[in-house]
Every structure is written in C-alpha cells, then in structure tokens.
Amino acid sequence: MSTWPAACGFDRKPRRSNLARVRDSTQRVLDAMTGAPGLRAQCPHDALAANSLWFALYTDVFDPDALPLNLAHLLFLEPRAADVFVDWQNDVDDAVATLRELVGELSIRSEHFRVLWVRSLAQRAHGVK
Numbered sequence: 001m002s003t004w005p006a007a008c009g010f011d012r013k014p015r016r017s018n019l020a021r022v023r024d025s026t027q028r029v030l031d032a033m034t035g036a037p038g039l040r041a042q043c044p045h046d047a048l049a050a051n052s053l054w055f056a057l058y059t060d061v062f063d064p065d066a067l068p069l070n071l072a073h074l075l076f077l078e079p080r081a082a083d084v085f086v087d088w089q090n091d092v093d094d095a096v097a098t099l100r101e102l103v104g105e106l107s108i109r110s111e112h113f114r115v116l117w118v119r120s121l122a123q124r125a126h127g128v129k
Contacts, residue, residue: 022049030054045071045095060084072099 022040030038030051037054041047047062047069055064061078062069072095075081075088082088106113 041071042068045098047071047074058084071095 026040027049030040030049033051034053037057038051039047039054040049047067049067050062050064055062061074061080061084075085075092075095085091103117107117
C-alpha cells in the first residue's frame, strides 16, 4: 500500500476548516506565476486555489467560483473533461487508484468503516438502495 494517506495527513485528525481557503501568501505565489498554470491542491483531489492562467487553460470545465472543487468530481462528472485534459484517461485511472487506496486504508484502520462498507456492498448485492 502506498504512503499517500500519511503524506496527505490522514494519520491525523481531519481539519476541514482548512479545506476552503489558502493562505494569502500562497495565492500571491500562484498569481505571480504568469508563465505557467498553477494549482494548489489538498490531498488527494481537492483544488483549493489556482492562478489566472490555470483558469484560462481550463475555462470550459473549471469555474473559479466553484473552489474548493474536488478534482475527481470534475474528471468524472464534467462531460467535457475528457476533451480538455490532455491525459484524461491517466488522470481518471489515478483518481480511481487513489479512491481504492482510501477505501483500503479506511478498511484496515477503522472497524466502523469496515462494517459500514461491507453492509453497503451487501445491500447493493441484494438490490437495496
């Protein structure tokens, strides 16, 4: 299993209050990057801030007012994503792998999650929605 959960802070108590904002200094660094698109993401797939070139490059699918935005939602639910992201198939493969790893990590570390996950699988198998 990869080490991404620990690298992303999953070994600590979640800090949801930090999800929707970045430091002003971080936004200034992004804004100063005028020659390249810049994105500040929080592990594993939450886009928190971007610079104007990022928004210009992905204007068809990426709404600045939607930040913070889960990139997996964007990749799978935005119909134009496959046309906009150059390596879309690799990006969605990575997103699925990350989600699989998250389920694996939670299954190993949380008895409560494991019970709920098995119950949800059993309900799906028997047609309960």
